[in-house]
Amino acid sequence: MSKTIAINAGSSSLKWQLYTMPEETVVAQGIVERIGLNDSIFTIKYGEGQKYEVIKDIENHEIAVNMLLEQLTELNIIDSFEEITGAGHRIVAGGEHFKESAIIDDEALKLIDDLAEFAPLHNPAEAQVIRVFQKVLPHTLNVGVFDTSFHTTMPAVNYLYSIPKEYYAKFSARKYGAHGTSHRYVSERAADMLGKPLAETKIITCHLGNGASITAVDGGKSVDTSMGFTPLAGLTMGTRSGDIDASILPYLMEKLNITDIKEMVNILNKESGLLGLSGISSDMRDLLSSDKEDAKLAIEIFADRVRKYIGSYVSVMNGVDAIVFTAGIGENSIEIREKIMEGLTWFGCEIDTEKNNVRGEERVISTDDSSVKILLIPTDEELMICRDVEALKK
Ligand code: ADP
Numbered sequence: 001m002s003k004t005i006a007i008n009a010g011s012s013s014l015k016w017q018l019y020t021m022p023e024e025t026v027v028a029q030g031i032v033e034r035i036g037l038n039d040s041i042f043t044i045k046y047g048e049g050q051k052y053e054v055i056k057d058i059e060n061h062e063i064a065v066n067m068l069l070e071q072l073t074e075l076n077i078i079d080s081f082e083e084i085t086g087a088g089h090r091i092v093a094g095g096e097h098f099k100e101s102a103i104i105d106d107e108a109l110k111l112i113d114d115l116a117e118f119a120p121l122h123n124p125a126e127a128q129v130i131r132v133f134q135k136v137l138p139h140t141l142n143v144g145v146f147d148t149s150f151h152t153t154m155p156a157v158n159y160l161y162s163i164p165k166e167y168y169a170k171f172s173a174r175k176y177g178a179h180g181t182s183h184r185y186v187s188e189r190a191a192d193m194l195g196k197p198l199a200e201t202k203i204i205t206c207h208l209g210n211g212a213s214i215t216a217v218d219g220g221k222s223v224d225t226s227m228g229f230t231p232l233a234g235l236t237m238g239t240r241s242g243d244i245d246a247s248i249l250p251y252l253m254e255k256l257n258i259t260d261i262k263e264m265v266n267i268l269n270k271e272s273g274l275l276g277l278s279g280i281s282s283d284m285r286d287l288l289s290s291d292k293e294d295a296k297l298a299i300e301i302f303a304d305r306v307r308k309y310i311g312s313y314v315s316v317m318n319g320v321d322a323i324v325f326t327a328g329i330g331e332n333s334i335e336i337r338e339k340i341m342e343g344l345t346w347f348g349c350e351i352d353t354e355k356n357n358v359r360g361e362e363r364v365i366s367t368d369d370s371s372v373k374i375l376l377i378p379t380d381e382e383l384m385i386c387r388d389v390e391a392l393k394k
Contacts, residue, residue, distance in 0.1 A: 003027065003078060004086035004389045006382035009129040011121045012036055014064050017382040018077070021086070021390050024383060028077045032064040042067060046077050061125060065132045086141045086393055087133050088385035090181070091126050093119035094146030096172065101149065101388035104130055104142040112144065118176070118230070143392050145385045150180030153221040158316070161229075175233075177215070177225035179207045182379040186326045187217040189377045193364065194322055202317040204310055207379065208336070209327035210238035210282065214306065216313035224316045226309050232269055235305045236298075238282035241272035242305060274298045284329045284336065303339045310344060322373040323349070325365075331378050332359045347371060 001020050008015040017029040028046035040058035045051050052075060058064050072078045089104070093115045102108055109127060116123040126144075133142055151159075159175040160168060167173040183205045190205070191198040198220035205215045212235040215225040226234025226242075236242045253264050275282035277298035280290055284302075287295040314320045324330075325337050334356055341351040348371030356365040358376065366374035 004386045006385040008090045062132045086389035088389040092122035094148040098146045099152045101145045143389045147178045150184045151177035151222045158224040178227045178231045181381045183215040185384040186377045205324045207327045208330035214309040237273045241268040326379040
């Protein structure tokens with residue numbers, strides 16, 4: 001039976017999920033962690049709760065992919081490599097070029113490499129994995145699914161920063177956004193749940209995970225999103241600061257005796273957000289179970305930023321039919337969803353505390369007479385990736 005694999009390669013990891021298509025059934029999934037380090041961890045989950053795990057040094061992505069393919073046959077998950085007819089690769093930066101998912105030929109692969117400037121940790125690893133697939137599975141169709149594609153519909157009013165315009169023209173300095181595949185998936189599901197054609201909906205999608213972003217989706221198209229030139233902008237995240245006044249950077253660099261701006265940006269990416277505010281953890285569960293004042297304050301700040309973006313996106317679209325919660329925090333935290341929504345009753349939007357008392361299940365969580373539907377929709381980026389591959393196989 002024809003199978004498609006969704007691949008999410010990071011600089012030192014490779015997550016994957018294998019589907020039988022077009023049935024859309026998951027046959028196996030796994031992760032390779034600590035690639036290039038010692039004691040890499042290779043895990044496969046398959047069948048009826050079976051698990052294969054091995055810990056050994058995996059030097060690079062090529063070895064990881066070869067190991068994965070070997071194990072898929074070894075564990076009888078596939079009979080032969082020929083069964084894998086498609087591979088969908090998640091690519092972080094697609095720039096302005098990739099407006100939708102694309103078949104990867106030599107030209108596309110070169111463009112992905114060239115876009116490394118926009119995602120230095122991700123695009124090179126992703127390009128490397130595609131090359132490995134081209135080599136070991138020459139019959140397989142490789143498709144790139146870009147985090148940025150969904151946001152290429154944003155109008156200039158929302159993607160331009162208020163800086164000299166020539167920086168956009170000369171250097172492509174603009175807002176690109178991220179998490180596009182997730183925002184696209186949940187907005188399509190939301191239209192189904194609303195029982196309306198997507199083209200007639202105004203939806204605000206809140207992807208609240210370790211990385212977090214909010215998108216205004218008008219008529220099925222992203223018109224504004226909270227992440228920016230990179231994923232650093234927007235909401236308070238696990239370790240990222242979100243929006244900040246740029247003038248604080250030279251001020252802090254002087255105080256901290258930092259001379260390299262990259263070091264300062266690294267602090268904003270890795271030591272800020274929930275972690276920096278609480279001094280405890282980047283993980284929302286840890287903060288929710290802590291009785292420390294700084295943990296409580298970090299939670300308040302997180303909820304406040306989400307609320308502000310929702311409020312502003314109601315204005316961007318001049319209305320809203322549904323607000324969607326997804327990803328780790330959005331899908332699982334009853335308390336955070338409630339906290340966010342309790343500050344948004346001014347436009348008649350009301351969460352139903354009983355319906356909201358659920359984790360990871362697709363459902364309406366607003367009251368029957370709420371002016372706007374509040375929806376809980378578990379995201380499924382891997383399925384979306386495999387659907388895009390299927391569409392391009394034809
Ligand atoms: P990533 O961006 O790494 O994919 P996830 O979407 O997995 O992140 O989200 C991770 C976040 O979700 C963490 O902050 C974690 O604490 C939070 N989370 C997961 N389960 C719960 C829960 N039951 N309650 C609150 N937060 C949760």
